[in-house]
Amino acid sequence: MIPEPLLAQEHELARWRRDVPALALRVHDHPLTYLDNAATTLKPQAVIDAVTQVALAQAGNVHRGVHALAEAATEAFDAVRPQVARFLGASADEVIFTSGATASINLVAHSLGRQVVGPGDAIVVTELEHHANLVPWQLLCAERGAELRVVAILEDGRISLEDLARKLDRRVKLVALCHLSNVLGTVAPVAEIAAMAHAVGALVLVDGAQAVAHLAPAELAVSRLGCDFYVFSAHKVFGPTGTGVLWGRRELLAQMPPWQTGGEMIASVDYQRAQFRPPPERFEAGTPNISGVIGLGAALHYLTNLPAHRAAHEAALHRALCAAVAGAPGVTILGRPQAAVVSFVVARAHPHDVATLLDQRGVAVRAGHHCAQPLHGRLGVSASCRASLAYYNSLEDVRALAAALSAVREVFP
Ligand SMILES: Cc1ncc(COP(=O)(O)O)c(C=O)c1O
Missing domain, CATH: 3.90.1150.10 (Aspartate Aminotransferase, domain 1)
Known part of the structure; x- marks a missing residue:
């Protein structure tokens, strides 16, 4: 060697x-x-320290207290959203915190999926997909009477663009694919696939769970990828477990209904009905994983400062x-x-x-x-x-x- x-x-x-x-x-x-x-x-020591710090000096809840610990937590938590946005070349109001890539995909399937997929429609995935980017679409298709189309891979593990072209038509509402395969290590030509999908009016969700720790920043910029949704988990990019990100295009998020409901995501509520806040809060019900998000911030800071x-x-x-x-x-x-x-x-x-x-x-x-x-x-x-x-x-x-x-x-x- x-x-x-x-x-x-x-x-x-x-x-x-x-x-x-x-x-x-x-x-x-x-x-x-x-x-x-x-x-x-x-995890780098910087991430371990950040998480420890949350348990000590930032131990309050976020977005609700006026006391010092709550304000310290809120300040550290809120600083991560723009940081994730910079990491993906996006805007902070397009970044939603979830419990992981799996939850991010389920959010899109339950919210946008139920809104746009109906009987006779189709969703396209590839043969490469992790169960997290397959099973939510299987269930959605079964529930909505839609068809799940699976694009073949070539012998070397790359996605067959010929087969994709065959499987794309006006019935396809969404193409969901991984950026980097967790089994075969192949990198999808996302921009090309997104252009093909958009040409038939389909949206594109990219599962970036494996890509974020490995690809160069320019390769992760969502504007260059041309996708509509991008998801990843903090723990696969040197951050804590139980935290993830959903990035979505602002105009799509604005039209999507909430998936999970509860505290933090409502603008006002009476005993009969509720008004929801705009994204990203609309999709973040309940107390978030505060130390997970702050740990993710520390991880991205560490990673992006490496040469x-x-x-x-x-x-x-x-x-x-x-x-x-x-x-x-x-x-x-x-x-x-x-x-x-x-x-x-x-x-x-x-x-x-x-x-x-x-x-x-x-x-x-x-x-x-x-x-x-x-x-x-x-x-x-x-x-x-x-x-x-x-x-x-x-x-x-x-x-x-x-x-x-x-x-x-x-x-x-
Ligand atoms: C390609 C891919 N997608 C999605 C996931 C799911 O990530 P998580 O379990 O962190 O939600 C994984 C995890 O192994 C993965 O490799």
């Missing part, structure tokens, strides 16, 4: 890694090799990772990964056994169907192992995985 010139300098990477305390852990008497970033990312070449470092590492996995004995890679992720199967070994053996050597990967069961069926396997990167991974991590895979081969010759 030849070190790539694009990899970060050793001292710089060491600094990035020191900032993430969990990377110093030892697992089964081995240094932790964390290659499960697609499941969840590890731009962290993306080149990760891309070079991804090439090295794919080469190492491809070269491991008995291993077959699924598709042709473009970024962050590589999923693979080992001949004659169940993925759970492989992952357990890797764990014995301190190497954390995911095993199973990665919440993409239909995609695994389409690929002719029931499960796979997945190694996934973050900017803080090193060539040493790749070597540790390669060595551990060789050891797996000794158990399953």
